[in-house]
Amino acid sequence: MSRFSFAFLRLVVLVAAAAVVTTAWAVPPKKEAATLAEAKAGDEEEKLEPYQCGKVQRLHTLGGVFLASQPEKEDFTHAKEGGIKFVLNLREKDEMDWDEAELVESLGMEYVNVPFKSPKTLTDEVFAETRKLLSNEKKRPLLVHCASANRVGAVWLAHRVLDGGKSYDEALKEAKTVGLKLPAYEERAKDYIARMQKKSAAQKK
Secondary structure, three states, X not given: OOHXXXXXXXXXXXXXXXXXXXXXXXXXXXXXXXXXXXXXXXXXXXXXXXXXXXXXXXXXXXXXXXXXXXXXXXXXXXXHHHOOOEEEEOOOHHHOOOOHHHHHHHOOOEEEEOXXXXXXXXXXXXXXXXXXXHHOHHHOOEEEEOOOOHHHHHHHHHHHHHOOOOOXXXXXXXXXXXXXXXHHHHHHHHHHHHHHHHHHHHHHO
């Protein structure tokens, strides 16, 4: 192989790799059904799926929402190039050693911080605000993150039961897949869900 041919091949590989990285945040396209059985299966509700992009350690997606652990600075550039429009950060400002809001907004994405750092600070207001954002399809593709996705799993649990129509057990399975680990977060979410369901039932009477 000539030097020119080798150099050209290397360039093609590098361009292809760059394309994969920069489009990795795009909403996964739906596959065309080849059979009637596959067509029927395609009518089923979307499922939470694992995803990969940059250096993000935990990442899952469903319906244009990306649920993640802390992205690196360069991951936000890839997120922008991949189509992300909105970033929701659940971390306290004192956890960060750099200005995420400034970076995200400089890239042209919307940014909001709904912070909580312990079960005690996972209040009804936090649940209400995150549910509102998670339910707003105009904000998608949406990236939601904390440090390890533990907190993301907690708010996802409440959202999926109260706004997504999932049973508690189904939503809990998703939340743990996303990253929910702390039992106290689960208890806060479970209590909030029960009170909201009770309130909704009373209003319907």
